[in-house]
Amino acid sequence: xxxxxxxxxxxxxxxxxxxxxxxxxxxxxxxxxxxxxxxxxxxxxxxxxxxxxxxxxxxxxxxxxxxxxxxxxxxxxxxxxxxxxxxxxxxxxxxxxxxxxxxxxxxxxxxxxxxxxxxxxxxxxxxxxxxxxxxxxxxxxxxxxxxxxxxxxxxxxxxxxxxxxxxxxxxxxxxxxxxxxxxxxxxxxxxxxxxxxxxxxxxxxxxxxxxxxxxxxxxxxxxxxxxxxxxxxxxxxxxxxxxxxxxxxxxxxxxxxxxxxxxxxxxxxxxxxxxxxxxxxxxxxxxxxxxxxxxxxxxxxxxxxxxxxxxxxxxxxxxxxxxxxxxxxxxxxxxxxxxxxxxxxxxxxxxxxxxxxxxxxxxxxxxxxxxxxxxxxxxxxxxxxxxxxxxxxxxxxxxxxxxxxxxxxxxxxxxxxxxxxxxxxxxxxxxxxxxxxxxxxxxxx
Amino acid sequence: xxxxxxxxxxxxxxxxxxxxxxxxxxxxxxxxxxxxxxxxxxxxxxxxxxxxxxxxxxxxxxxxxxxxxxxxxxxxxxxxxxxxxxxxxxxxxxxxxxxxxxxxxxxxxxxxxxxxxxxxxxxxxxxxxxxxxxxxxxxxxxxxxxxxxxxxxxxxxxxxxxxxxxxxxxxxxxxxxxxxxxxxxxxxxxxxxxxxxxxxxxxxxxxxxxxxxxxxxxxxxxxxxxxxxxxxxxxxxxxxxxxxxxxxxxxxxxxxxxxxxxxxxxxxxxxxxxxxxxxxxxxxxxxxxxxxxxxxxxxxxxxxxxxxxxxxxxxxxxxxxxxxxx
Numbered sequence: 032x033x034x035x036x037x038x039x040x041x042x043x044x045x046x047x048x049x050x051x052x053x054x055x056x057x058x059x060x061x062x063x064x065x066x067x068x069x070x071x072x073x074x075x076x077x078x079x080x081x082x083x084x085x086x087x088x089x090x091x092x093x094x095x096x097x098x099x100x101x102x103x104x105x106x107x108x109x110x111x112x113x114x115x116x117x118x119x120x121x122x123x124x125x126x127x128x129x130x131x132x133x134x135x136x137x138x139x140x141x142x143x144x145x146x147x148x149x150x151x152x153x154x155x156x157x158x159x160x161x162x163x164x165x166x167x168x169x170x171x172x173x174x175x176x177x178x179x180x181x182x183x184x185x186x187x188x189x190x191x192x193x194x195x196x197x198x199x200x201x202x203x204x205x206x207x208x209x210x211x212x213x214x215x216x217x218x219x220x221x222x223x224x225x226x227x228x229x230x231x232x233x234x235x236x237x238x239x240x241x242x243x244x245x246x247x248x249x250x251x252x253x254x255x256x257x258x259x260x261x262x263x264x265x266x267x268x269x270x271x272x273x274x275x276x277x278x279x280x281x282x283x284x285x286x287x288x289x290x291x292x293x294x295x296x297x298x299x300x301x302x303x304x305x306x307x308x309x310x311x312x313x314x315x316x317x318x319x320x321x322x323x324x325x326x327x328x329x330x331x332x333x334x335x336x337x338x339x340x341x342x343x344x345x346x347x348x349x350x351x352x353x354x355x356x357x358x359x360x361x362x363x364x365x366x367x368x369x370x371x372x373x374x375x376x377x378x379x380x381x382x383x384x385x386x387x388x389x390x391x392x393x394x395x396x397x398x399x400x401x402x403x404x405x406x407x408x409x410x411x412x413x414x415x416x417x418x419x420x421x422x423x424x425x426x427x428x429x430x431x432x433x434x435x436x437x438x439x440x441x442x443x444x445x446x447x448x449x450x451x452x453x454x455x456x457x458x459x460x461x462x463x464x465x466x467x468x469x470x471x472x473x474x475x476x
Numbered sequence: 477x478x479x480x481x482x483x484x485x486x487x488x489x490x491x492x493x494x495x496x497x498x499x500x501x502x503x504x505x506x507x508x509x510x511x512x513x514x515x516x517x518x519x520x521x522x523x524x525x526x527x528x529x530x531x532x533x534x535x536x537x538x539x540x541x542x543x544x545x546x547x548x549x550x551x552x553x554x555x556x557x558x559x560x561x562x563x564x565x566x567x568x569x570x571x572x573x574x575x576x577x578x579x580x581x582x583x584x585x586x587x588x589x590x591x592x593x594x595x596x597x598x599x600x601x602x603x604x605x606x607x608x609x610x611x612x613x614x615x616x617x618x619x620x621x622x623x624x625x626x627x628x629x630x631x632x633x634x635x636x637x638x639x640x641x642x643x644x645x646x647x648x649x650x651x652x653x654x655x656x657x658x659x660x661x662x663x664x665x666x667x668x669x670x671x672x673x674x675x676x677x678x679x680x681x682x683x684x685x686x687x688x689x690x691x692x693x694x695x696x697x698x699x700x701x702x703x704x705x706x707x708x709x710x711x712x713x714x715x716x717x718x719x720x721x722x723x724x725x726x727x728x729x730x731x732x733x734x735x736x737x738x739x740x741x742x743x744x745x746x747x748x749x750x751x752x753x754x755x756x757x758x759x760x761x762x763x764x765x766x767x768x769x770x771x772x773x774x775x776x777x778x779x780x781x782x783x784x785x786x787x788x789x790x791x792x793x794x795x796x797x798x799x800x801x802x
Binding site: 129178180233237239240242243244246247248249250251254255257258261262373374375380381383384387418419421422424425427428429431432434435436437 | 518566570574576577579580581583584585586587588590591592594595598599713715716719720722723726764766767769770773774776777780781782
């Protein structure tokens with residue numbers, strides 16, 4: 032808690048700007064009406080870009096002899112970008128093969144993605160919330176040396192608990208309108224954390240590989256989910272879970288005024304808070320440092336007096352909790368239902384993809400999640416042309432495969448950077464790289 | 477419904493169980509090859525799906541022709557095998573040449589396969605659905621001569637599939653090859669101590685490629701067997717069989733004999749969950765069928781928790797080979 036306060040104190044400029052922006056989001060649309068929405072969004076974007084530009088400027092001033100090729104973060108980011116380009120190129124070629132006439136229009140639809148209009152922008156944010164959170168879950172575990180392939184199971188358990196509370200605990204809404212929703216997401220988070228603790232405990236005390244354990248637990252969660260739905264909250268008329276009470280659905284906090292006609296809700300606020308908390312834990316606290324140390328070298332961490340076993344379990348609990356929260360936000364929406372069919376929820380695997388693209392850093396995951404959401408919207412609009420939306424999943428899979436070849440890509444990037452620096456050095460002092468990608472890089476440090 | 481007698485239940489359950497055991501056993505053997513050579517392959521699910529997809533499409537194209545039903549099945553199995561090899565090549569390349577994280581590259585393949593199958597099917601099939609329906613019945617009513625043997629004939633040679641017998645033969649060949657031949661020994665050496673193997677002049681990269689490609693072949697074939705045996709249609713899923721096969725491998729402690737036992741146990745649980753309504757004993761218990769289906773995974777977890785200390789898992793599995801590292 033102290034560390035979080037310290038962090039806020041140190042970064043008071045950033046925080047006061049964000050608070051102002053949030054106030055703008057919540058208050059202005061009600062005061063000014065829907066016409067102001069575009070202006071507000073534009074000003075948020077402008078302030079955001081300005082803030083990162085300022086950060087980049089500060090970084091440049093503090094590190095005058097910064098060399099792009101020596102920054103692993105920058106090299107990693109460029110590797111991700113190349114992976115993304117590879118995936119998009121693959122998609123484009125596939126579209127060319129299937130229907131050459133519309134390939135170019137279709138491809139630009141994908142690129143345009145969620146940025147088509149305000150409504151699709153809101154939908155993009157809405158769809159990306161559970162993805163950002165599962166991405167965060169996988170990323171957090173990954174940073175602490177664990178591969179949480181079980182996000183899917185933790186998400187399923189969280190979703191069930193949230194929907195159960197949403198269906199049965201309607202009385203909470205009489206105490207305070209928000210209490211019902213808050214209780215649902217809180218207990219879902221706890222349930223996800225407990226489910227995540229199982230592979231953590233097995234890893235810490237029985238030396239069981241967490242990948243294998245969590246794959247098994249994914250299937251156990253899937254079947255348990257089916258059994259629980261059928262026995263406790265079953266709606267036989269539609270062969271699905273009962274409708275949640277309106278009070279349990281995620282509130283909109285006026286965001287619907289900012290993004291008229293879209294499905295956006297408060298989920299994005301929750302996601303942003305989690306991004307911030309995990310960012311602080313991982314990068315600014317001793318606790319996070321210990322978790323990462325255990326992940327890098329369990330024996331060395333033990334030698335330095337850290338409790339490796341406890342840290343592994345805690346990492347998995349946090350990771351599972353975030354996945355459980357993702358499940359809650361995914362299903363605490365009116366008109367969305369859990370169904371008792373034995374299929375693995377794919378969001379867990381998407382989380383792996385997003386975590387990889389985001390380089391396992393919370394802020395990177397936020398951007399990667401939004402990118403994925405944008406691609407999904409692109410896939411949705413792609414149906415205007417003669418293509419099926421699954422092409423997006425293919426593109427994502429190729430992106431992940433390309434980023435798995437990271438070593439190769441990074442070598443490639445390094446070579447390019449070094450060459451451009453040599454050229455720059457020969458031409459005299461000048462700006463070799465610089466721009467927004469670098470700002471993101473510096474922000475991660 | 478009248479209750480079935482014990483013998484009737486046996487005649488009913490055993491062939492179903494065998495049909496489920498075969499793909500599990502084969503795919504688990506594939507995983508065994510891959511892991512013994514030092515590459516963890518959790519892409520089995522995706523490879524099975526890809527094999528099932530291409531196999532089903534090819535079989536559907538052949539169905540209107542004059543070809544015999546079992547001949548089509550044979551072609552389908554071969555096509556599945558080739559597809560599996562081709563698809564697993566991607567995993568081998570990433571894991572062996574690029575020293576990529578094997579879980580990540582496998583996850584990419586697992587994501588790619590269903591997306592690709594659904595996309596291709598919806599794009600090219602006439603109705604725009606993701607299903608590939610097979611019209612013919614690939615079950616062999618009764619094997620000539622052998623099917624007439626009392627009891628044994630009823631259990632093993634009636635209502636079985638061509639893939640059952642091919643699967644058993646392949647399994648035996650694969651197990652003997654891995655444990656009784658020079659090349660099998662080399663494969664196992666690469667998974668235990670690749671540096672020692674390298675020092676004796678074995679090409680680690682080639683052996684590991686072989687391991688992964690064999691696993692791809694068996695998984696691709698397993699996918700077609702899955703479609704032939706219980707689906708009669710490909711619906712962009714192999715129902716988690718790839719991951720279940722991984723559980724079989726672990727439950728079987730990386731040992732072919734115990735893989736048979738594990739696969740039969742898992743298959744039995746699957747069949748029980750599907751027959752709770754028919755078998756009187758199970759109907760009286762009145763448990764949710766999912767509880768039986770859950771059991772293999774829980775059993776695997778328990779086994780992992782209690783025997784991981786003396787597990788026979790290959791020591792170097794999952795680690796990229798780096799000649800410069802000791």
